[in-house]
Amino acid sequence: MTDLATPVNPAAVEAHSSNDFIRRRNLSAVLTSLHHGGPRSRADLVNETGLNRSTVTVLVAELMELGLVRDSGTRAATGRAGRPSSSIEVDPTxxxxxxxxxxxxxxxxxxxxxxxxxxxxxxxxxxxxxxxxxxxxxxxxxxxxxxxxxxxxxxxxxxxxxxxxxxxxxxxxxxxxxxxxxxxxxxxxxxxxxxxxxxxxxxxxxGAMGEVVFGAARGARNLVYVNGTSAGVGGGIVIDGALLHGTEGYAGELGHTLVNSSGRRCYCGRTGCLEIEVSQSRLLPLLGRTRIDEDELDVELGVARDPAVLAEVSRQVELLSEALTDFVNLFNPEIVVLAGYLGALLSVSRERLTEAVRIRPLGGAGRAVRLERASLRSRxxxxxxxxxxxxxxxxxxxxxx
Ligand SMILES: [Zn+2]
The missing domain is CATH 3.30.420.40 (ATPase, nucleotide binding domain)
Known part of the structure; x- marks a missing residue:
């Protein structure tokens, strides 16, 4: 996983405090910028990386030599007077x-x-x-x-x-x-x-890192991402630009947060976990469906008038909102992204869920947490x-x- 902030190991700096080490770091910065941000001119790369123009020219030439970037053949406006400079892009082959x-x-x-x-x-x-x-x-x-x-x-x-x-x-x-x-x-x-x-x-x-790099949370440094699929609810947490891994890499099992102490038994052995209570598998029978994709679900929920469906959506949204308030209290994110089934719930309950992340957390009113639906969808x-x-x-x- 490409964490956004890759810490420099001081020992490694000591051992490689050479031009070679710095060159490699800078090649990484330029390539990553082009990969995540799209084609741009050398002048834009100078502005973004803070490196001087001749250094950027050398780095781009080396990346071209490696076959990782190429001249896009289009002209990028530099925002300054004078002739536009040609644009560099990653090589998608x-x-x-x-x-x-x-x-x-x-x-x-x-x-x-x-x-x-x-x-x-x-x-x-x-x-x-x-x-x-x-x-x-x-x-x-x-x-x-x-x-x-x-x-x-x-x-x-x-x-x-x-x-x-x-x-x-x-x-x-x-x-x-x-x-x-x-x-x-x-x-x-x-x-x-x-x-x-x-x-x-x-x-x-x-999913969390995908949305940070290319999607709804582009550029965010602090994110809570909660995803609902037919396989349950999962979470991804980004803190200060780095994905939260935990000791063995298992951090972020937000689906097993208790939301209903008198709820159903979860396969994890506990009762009333988020993923057993807020689940499309409990809604599908009411919609008369056995399976559904995200786009179809949007349509179904958008036109739903059946009181049983509306009551179940409302019950699930209420429990989801309790969990979201907990997550904002725990992680102090700048943005919460809901994906999959939970994204579909957001589209029909934006007001209630926004209140859960903006008003309900401790010291809530006035906090500026954004709540977004994941935007990359099937990609x-x-x-x-x-x-x-x-x-x-x-x-x-x-x-x-
Ligand atoms: Zn559980």
Whole structure:
């Protein structure tokens, strides 16, 4: 995961207090700026990085040499009088493979540097796939893309978003309850099957960073992201520009926050967790549906007049708002982003939920917490995992070959 603030290890600075170390850091800053911010002129890069013009010129030339950026051929206005300078952009033929396993199958996509989704392909399954079968399904999807990849792209690696607890370091999946995975060496098995480096993370942590880098929370330094899917509710928390990982990487399980002490039993063993109480699976029978996507849900909720549906939405929104007030008290975010099913609830209950983040928290009235719906929608679980795979190149472009 590309944390926004990568701390400089003082020991490393000591050991490499050379031009080479500084050059690598600056290459990373320029490439990351172009990847996250889009094409820009050398003059814009000078303004953004604070480096001098000749340094930026040398860095851009080196990134071009590495095949990571190119002249976009368009002219960027510099905002000053005089001739506009040419614009630099990332080379989107440098790509990452994104993998998103869910309880109904798996989506695999190819994402270019710069965040464009170049292609996507889906395998549907009637029931959640065991980890070994998931690796097989992903392998066959990637094999189907190989001819195109080998002809047109340079793949840096594979990023995977898993709805569960993923151990930092080796990517072992400790628990993905809705996939029925326990202690699976999924990352290593997939790496062996595909022959690319594989980095795996938690779906909601990846979603949080995806929205910070390319979506509704672009540029935010402090974020609470809460995501509702058919596999429950997950959270991702960004503090001072860095994703909150915790000791082993499991931080952010906001779905298991108690919201109703007389509620239903959660699979985690406790009663009345957010994800068991605020769940689209409790709404679907009332809508006469067995499955629904986010766009269809928006339509259904927008026209709903059935008192039973309205009462259930109202009950869930009330419990969600209690949880959101807790999260604002806990993390003091500048923005709260709701994704998936929770984003759909926001669209029909903006006033109530805004009150939960703005008025109800301690010292509330007048606090300026923004509440937004995730904006990347179906792109999020491709762009987000791809960002994991791009991480090593963004951190040290000079290593790219
Ligand atoms: Zn629970």
């Amino acid at each position: 440098v790509a990452a493979i994104a993998v998103y396993p869910d309880i109904e199958g798996v989506t695999v996509g190819l994402v270019g540097l710069g965040g464009e989704v170049l292609s996507r392909i889906r395998f549907d399954s009637a029931s959640p796939l065991p980890a070994k079968k998931m690796v097989k399904a992903v392998s066959s999807l990637v094999d189907g893309m190989r001819a195109d990849i080998e002809r047109h792209y340079r793949v840096v690696g594979v990023g995977v978003a898993v709805p569960g607890l993923v151990r930092a370091g080796d990517g072992r999946v400790l628990l993905a309850p809705h996939l029925n995975w326990r202690n699976e060496p999924f990352t290593e098995t997939l790496r062996q099957a595909l022959g690319y480096p594989v980095i795996t993370g938690n779906e909601s942590s990846i 999020l679980m491709l762009v987000g995992p791809a960002e994991l795979a791009f991480g090593p190149v963004l951190r040290d472009p000079a290593n790219f070959s």
